[in-house]
Amino acid sequence: MKYETQKVALPFFAVAMALFALQIVFGLLAATVYVAPNFMAELMPFNIMRVSHTNLLIVWLLIGFMGCTYYLMPEEAEQEIHSPGLAYVQLAIFAFAGAAALVGYQFGIHEGREFLEQPFWVKVLITISYLIFLFNTSMTLLKGRKTAINLVLMLGLWLAAVFWLFAFYNPSNLAVDKLYWWWVVHLWVEGVWELIMASLLGYLLIKMSGVDREVIEKWLYVIVGLSLFSGLLGTGHHYYWIGAPSYWQPIGSIFSTLEVIPFFAMVVFAFYMFWKGSRNHPNKAAMLWALGCPTIAFFGAGVWGFMHTLSFINYYTHGTQLTAAHGHLAFYGAYVMLILGVMTYAMPQIRRSQPYNQVLNMWGFWIMTSAMCFMTFTLTFAGVVQTHLQRVLGMNYMQVQSQLDLFYIMRLGTGVAVTLAAIMLIYSFFGPVREQVPASSRPLAATE
Amino acid sequence: MTEGLTKAAARNIFYGGSLFFFLLFTALTAHSHWYMVTKSTDSEGLTESVELGKHVWEENMCINCHSIMGEGAYFAPELANVWERYGGHDNPEGARMALAGWMRAQPTGAPGRRQMPYFDLSDEEMDALIDFLEWTDSIDDQNWPPHPAG
Numbered sequence: 001m002k003y004e005t006q007k008v009a010l011p012f013f014a015v016a017m018a019l020f021a022l023q024i025v026f027g028l029l030a031a032t033v034y035v036a037p038n039f040m041a042e043l044m045p046f047n048i049m050r051v052s053h054t055n056l057l058i059v060w061l062l063i064g065f066m067g068c069t070y071y072l073m074p075e076e077a078e079q080e081i082h083s084p085g086l087a088y089v090q091l092a093i094f095a096f097a098g099a100a101a102l103v104g105y106q107f108g109i110h111e112g113r114e115f116l117e118q119p120f121w122v123k124v125l126i127t128i129s130y131l132i133f134l135f136n137t138s139m140t141l142l143k144g145r146k147t148a149i150n151l152v153l154m155l156g157l158w159l160a161a162v163f164w165l166f167a168f169y170n171p172s173n174l175a176v177d178k179l180y181w182w183w184v185v186h187l188w189v190e191g192v193w194e195l196i197m198a199s200l201l202g203y204l205l206i207k208m209s210g211v212d213r214e215v216i217e218k219w220l221y222v223i224v225g226l227s228l229f230s231g232l233l234g235t236g237h238h239y240y241w242i243g244a245p246s247y248w249q250p251i252g253s254i255f256s257t258l259e260v261i262p263f264f265a266m267v268v269f270a271f272y273m274f275w276k277g278s279r280n281h282p283n284k285a286a287m288l289w290a291l292g293c294p295t296i297a298f299f300g301a302g303v304w305g306f307m308h309t310l311s312f313i314n315y316y317t318h319g320t321q322l323t324a325a326h327g328h329l330a331f332y333g334a335y336v337m338l339i340l341g342v343m344t345y346a347m348p349q350i351r352r353s354q355p356y357n358q359v360l361n362m363w364g365f366w367i368m369t370s371a372m373c374f375m376t377f378t379l380t381f382a383g384v385v386q387t388h389l390q391r392v393l394g395m396n397y398m399q400v401q402s403q404l405d406l407f408y409i410m411r412l413g414t415g416v417a418v419t420l421a422a423i424m425l426i427y428s429f430f431g432p433v434r435e436q437v438p439a440s441s442r443p444l445a446a447t448e
Numbered sequence: 449m450t451e452g453l454t455k456a457a458a459r460n461i462f463y464g465g466s467l468f469f470f471l472l473f474t475a476l477t478a479h480s481h482w483y484m485v486t487k488s489t490d491s492e493g494l495t496e497s498v499e500l501g502k503h504v505w506e507e508n509m510c511i512n513c514h515s516i517m518g519e520g521a522y523f524a525p526e527l528a529n530v531w532e533r534y535g536g537h538d539n540p541e542g543a544r545m546a547l548a549g550w551m552r553a554q555p556t557g558a559p560g561r562r563q564m565p566y567f568d569l570s571d572e573e574m575d576a577l578i579d580f581l582e583w584t585d586s587i588d589d590q591n592w593p594p595h596p597a598g
Binding site: 033034037038041042045046047048050051108110111112113114117148172173174175176177178179183214217218221222224225228229232233235236239240241242243244245246247248249251315316318319320321323324390391392394395396397398400401 | 453454455458459461462465466469470472473476477479480481483484485488489491494498499502505506507508509510511512513515516517518519520521522523524525526555559560561562563565580583584587588589590592593594595596597598
């Protein structure tokens with residue numbers, strides 16, 4: 001850690017991990033209801049669990065992005081953070097707004113549009129906090145060195161704010177409502193968030209592989225170019241069946257298929273840089289995440305997305321468990337692993353605990369990643385069976401669901417494994433720092 | 449990644465190309481908006497009651513169990529075509545009574561069956577909600593879903 005203010009990232013990471021843990025708790029509850037439908041039916045209906053699960057994800061990812069930005073910006077801009085105090089204030093506002101929304105949901109206080117359920121005043125607080133964050137980081141950037149990494153990162157963060165404004169628009173025409181709802185939801189996760197993802201990955205690769213910055217930054221521009229060229233019109237794959245014109249079927253099919261390319265490019269990018277790089281960075285766990293993130297993102301977002309993105313296939317699969325399968329692995333690979341990866345790189349430096357205790361973290365990586373993959377497989381099988389029974393044979397929804405019990409039981413099992421892995425990871429981030437003692441000094445200590 | 453491509457060129461392609469695709473996307477969205485308001489949805493039939501119904505739909509967060517036009521949670525049946533499924537095209541009064549009756553009868557408490565909570569809706573709200581579902585059913589959505597089952 002070269003700059004003192006990089007430690008601003010620490011409370012952001014801590015809050016993000018607390019919310020991540022809560023997200024998993026609500027996920028476990030919801031997965032339990034799938035297996036035992038009467039579970040907590042009176043106490044906390046399923047919709048409350050689900051809104052808590054998805055909103056916690058969004059909030060902790062945003063706080064995680066902020067933490068990553070505060071950690072990265074001083075090094076890239078060669079400049080201390082404009083105002084650490086403002087960063088803490090901004091975090092407090094954001095965390096308060098998130099917590100207030102979560103508590104409100106338990107009492108049925110919300111706006112009731114999927115993912116944008118936050119009450120109006122919470123949305124306003126989120127906007128204020130986010131604007132303070134943008135001001136603080138942009139000021140740091142303006143005063144300092146401009147690199148492709150921090151420029152693309154800031155562009156992604158600013159555009160996320162611009163598209164967020166559509167969350168405030170709720171027309172009474174349901175079709176029009178959906179048209180612009182996707183301007184937030186799709187343009188975030190399949191658009192500008194990819195700018196954030198690619199630049200953070202690029203940062204990790206520069207630090208760990210030792211490959212020349214010029215090469216990495218050229219790749220970065222190519223990748224984010226591919227993301228937006230495909231991702232903007234790729235929104236069309238959400239416009240097939242909501243009352244939009246039929247031209248979205250060819251446009252959405254073609255461009256959302258192309259969305260796979262930037263994800264594939266990121267896999268090649270990461271592996272090629274590590275292969276080419278001369279530096280043998282000691283933080284092997286961070287290296288694992290930096291390679292794992294684009295790989296799982298490629299499968300989760302790329303392959304699993306492509307699986308049901310063509311309009312003539314989507315006609316049958318739209319809104320089945322296949323969508324849930326894709327959603328889980330895509331978010332995990334592209335964004336959860338990204339933040340966990342940056343944290344794995346940054347935390348030992350923030351805590352000055354080199355050399356790192358990495359074994360636990362790497363166990364966490366493998367258990368969580370394989371559990372998320374298995375969860376995706378179970379939901380994929382459930383989705384295929386559901387598609388056939390319900391969309392091809394025309395069987396009643398509830399009857400079809402009763403055929404899927406086995407998959408839901410296995411999915412709950414994978415959720416338990418994810419929980420264990422999360423505990424391991426959080427302990428590896430925040431638990432006691434292990435001191436490395438030379439082997440020869442141990443017997444002496446024992447005899448005393 | 450050819451040697452010929454410089455970082456500056458890659459950057460310019462990124463900015464220029466993104467702007468081009470953004471403008472194209474904006475134009476198509478504007479056209480889709482116009483198409484929805486004038487062709488695919490019943491703008492004249494979008495009464496105050498339908499509007500209130502959408503509000504009731506949101507206030508009770510139906511979207512986090514059900515899906516509507518395939519979007520939402522996948523925990524409970526699709527509702528964009530529930531009007532058709534309840535026979536509303538042939539017998540609107542019957543469908544209206546059946547839908548209201550079903551919602552008023554929740555939760556069933558049947559063991560091993562997913563439970564829908566009881567929502568305390570006034571007669572006006574219930575009517576509005578059903579108007580909203582009926583209006584949604586009338587959207588020209590390229591004949592999705594493939595079966596009335598949803």
